[in-house]
Structures are given as structure tokens and as C-alpha cells.
Amino acid sequence: MNNLETSLEIKKCPRKYVLAVNDTLNVISGKWKLPIIASLLSGITRFKDLLDNIEKITPRMLSKELKELEVNGVIKRKVFDTTPIRIEYTLTASGQNIVSVLDAMVNWGLDHRGKTFVANDVKAQFKAQR
Amino acid sequence: MNNLETSLEIKKCPRKYVLAVNDTLNVISGKWKLPIIASLLSGITRFKDLLDNIEKITPRMLSKELKELEVNGVIKRKVFDTTPIRIEYTLTASGQNIVSVLDAMVNWGLDHRGKTFVANDVKAQFKAQR
DNA sequence: AATAGCAGTATACAAAAGTATAGTAACAAA
DNA sequence: TTTGTTACTATACTTTTGTATACTGCTATT
Numbered sequence: 001m002n003n004l005e006t007s008l009e010i011k012k013c014p015r016k017y018v019l020a021v022n023d024t025l026n027v028i029s030g031k032w033k034l035p036i037i038a039s040l041l042s043g044i045t046r047f048k049d050l051l052d053n054i055e056k057i058t059p060r061m062l063s064k065e066l067k068e069l070e071v072n073g074v075i076k077r078k079v080f081d082t083t084p085i086r087i088e089y090t091l092t093a094s095g096q097n098i099v100s101v102l103d104a105m106v107n108w109g110l111d112h113r114g115k116t117f118v119a120n121d122v123k124a125q126f127k128a129q130r
Numbered sequence: 131m132n133n134l135e136t137s138l139e140i141k142k143c144p145r146k147y148v149l150a151v152n153d154t155l156n157v158i159s160g161k162w163k164l165p166i167i168a169s170l171l172s173g174i175t176r177f178k179d180l181l182d183n184i185e186k187i188t189p190r191m192l193s194k195e196l197k198e199l200e201v202n203g204v205i206k207r208k209v210f211d212t213t214p215i216r217i218e219y220t221l222t223a224s225g226q227n228i229v230s231v232l233d234a235m236v237n238w239g240l241d242h243r244g245k246t247f248v249a250n251d252v253k254a255q256f257k258a259q260r
Numbered sequence: 261a262a263t264a265g266c267a268g269t270a271t272a273c274a275a276a277a278g279t280a281t282a283g284t285a286a287c288a289a290a
Numbered sequence: 291t292t293t294g295t296t297a298c299t300a301t302a303c304t305t306t307t308g309t310a311t312a313c314t315g316c317t318a319t320t
Binding site: 046047048051059060062063084085086087 | 295296297298299300
Binding site for chain 2: 307308309310311316317318
């Protein structure tokens with residue numbers, strides 16, 4: 001049984017579907033996971049650089065989130081035994097593929113905003129003018 | 131400027147990209163939004179039926195989440211002036227389109243699980259055998 | 261008149277997620 | 291020897307999210 005068949009099976013069963021979606025949702029939800037993944041995608045690999053690049057994140061949060069992403073198989077942590085020690089965080093193959101999910105989200109978000117809020121903005125402007 | 135162009139623009143700018151993804155993420159994150167959307171997709175429309183269909187949700191949470199989804203333009207609430215009063219919640223066009231996002235999440239989730247955890251399971255079994 | 265169904269609301273509480281602030285350990289350079 | 295850099299950890303706190311339990315207002319049925 002391959003993933004295509006599996007996903008077709010799952011789409012027939014609302015309960016399993018929700019569970020499967022939730023697995024993915026848990027990997028990317030929270031305040032900092034997305035900024036971290038985006039930073040890694042842009043080639044930033046080191047703790048300090050991530051700290052500097054992601055506005056307002058604290059070392060505690062960065063450390064916590066990196067651990068979670070590692071446990072979830074989204075990133076890998078490599079220790080370089082140089083002096084001073086150097087540690088690199090990079091996306092796994094799966095981690096890179098998650099861009100497909102993020103792109104789906106951007107596309108839906110823009111389309112949705114187009115349908116929903118442009119109409120509202122026009123209404124708001126119309127009201128404001130009178 | 132259409133959505134395709136806009137999304138290409140956004141994909142070049144990590145900060146905007148994160149914001150756009152977050153918009154969508156906020157619509158579906160939390161413990162109950164997905165079960166609610168799945169129930170609506172399966173044709174359940176009434177408060178009581180949603181309460182019965184979604185395991186362990188309280189009326190407070192259902193009410194709160196339905197309001198949020200309505201404000202976000204994902205569902206609409208129709209009041210039928212019959213006796214007794216009847217209220218139907220249904221997905222908007224955008225709400226239905228969100229399935230594209232959920233499908234992307236199922237697909238990534240299955241693929242990721244295939245790559246990551248099957249390997250781990252094999253390792254665990256190997257260890258357990260010796 | 262009492263009971264039940266529908267569509268919720270009110271209040272108080274518990275748990276999870278995130279923040280603020282300070283500190284550690286290992287080394288290296290001035 | 292003090293200062294700086296990297297990669298974090300520790301403790302205490304606040305905010306957000308979700309839970310438990312009870313209640314309301316309306317109508318219909320028995």
C-alpha cells in the first residue's frame with residue numbers, strides 16, 4: 001500500500017483524516033516554528049544567527065522549538081568538533097518538503113483574503129465616505 | 131495584480147511569506163477547528179448535531195469556535211425563522227477550498243511519516259530483538 | 261403544570277504556551 | 291586576567307487556551 005492509496009483511504013474516514021492533518025498541524029503550529037523554518041530555508045544555520053534573525057525570540061524558546069523540530073524529524077542538528085564548537089541546524093528532506101504545505105497555505109490565504117476582506121474593505125470605505 | 135503574481139512576490143520575501151502563512155494557520159489552529167470543519171464538510175449543520183458528533187467538545191467551546199470561524203469568513207450562520215428556530219452552519223466557498231490546504235497537510239504528513247518513523251520503527255524492532 | 265429539546269451563555273478554574281531575566285560552560289583574544 | 295563569543299539552561303512569572311459545571315430563554319409536547 002503506497003501513500004497515494006493511503007491518503008485516499010484516509011480521505012474517506014473523517015476521524016482518520018482529522019488525525020492525519022493534526023499530525024502535520026502540530027509540526028508547524030505555535031508562535032515560532034514558522035519563522036524558524038523560514039530562516040533555515042533562507043540558509044541560516046546557527047543558533048546565534050537564528051536568534052539575531054528572528055525578532056524577539058528568546059534563547060529559551062529557540063532552544064525548545066529546535067528540539068521539538070528535531071524530534072519531529074523536520075531538522076537535524078550537526079555538531080562540528082572545531083574550536084570553538086560549531087553547531088549547524090538544517091532542514092531534513094521532509095523539512096524541505098513542508099514548503100508544499102506552506103505554499104498551499106499562502107495560496108489559500110491570498111484567495112480567501114481576496115474573496116472575504118476586499119469586500120469588507122470596500123464596504124468599510126463606502127461607509128466611511130458617507 | 132492577481133493572486134499568482136502576489137504569491138510569487140510573497141515567496142521572495144520571507145517576512146511577508148511568514149505573515150501570509152500565519153494568517154491561514156490561525157484559521158485552522160486550536161484543538162477544535164479541524165473537527166468542526168470536518169463535520170461541516172460531512173454535511174452536519176446544526177449546533178446540537180455538531181455537539182453530538184464532535185467527541186468531548188463543550189457547548190462553550192463549540193460556540194466560541196463557530197463565532198471565530200464566522201468572523202474569519204470560513205463559515206456562515208443562517209437563522210431559519212421557523213418554530214422551533216433552526217440555525218444552520220455551513221462552509222463558505224473559501225471554507226470549502228480550505229480542503230486544498232488540508233490535503234496538502236495529509237500528503238506531507240504521510241510522506242513524512244513514511245520517511246521518518248518507519249525507519250525509527252525498524253530500528254526499535256531491531257533493538258528489541260537482540 | 262411539568263418536562264424536554266434547541267441554541268446557546270456565565271462563572272470559575274486548570275493546563276499549556278510563551279516571556280523576562282539571569283546565569284552557565286567552554287574556549288579565545290586583548 | 292578580564293572581556294567576549296557561542297550555545298545554550300534555570301527559575302519564576304504572565305498570557306492564552308481549554309475545561310467543568312451550571313444555567314437561561316424560547317417553544318412544543320404530554
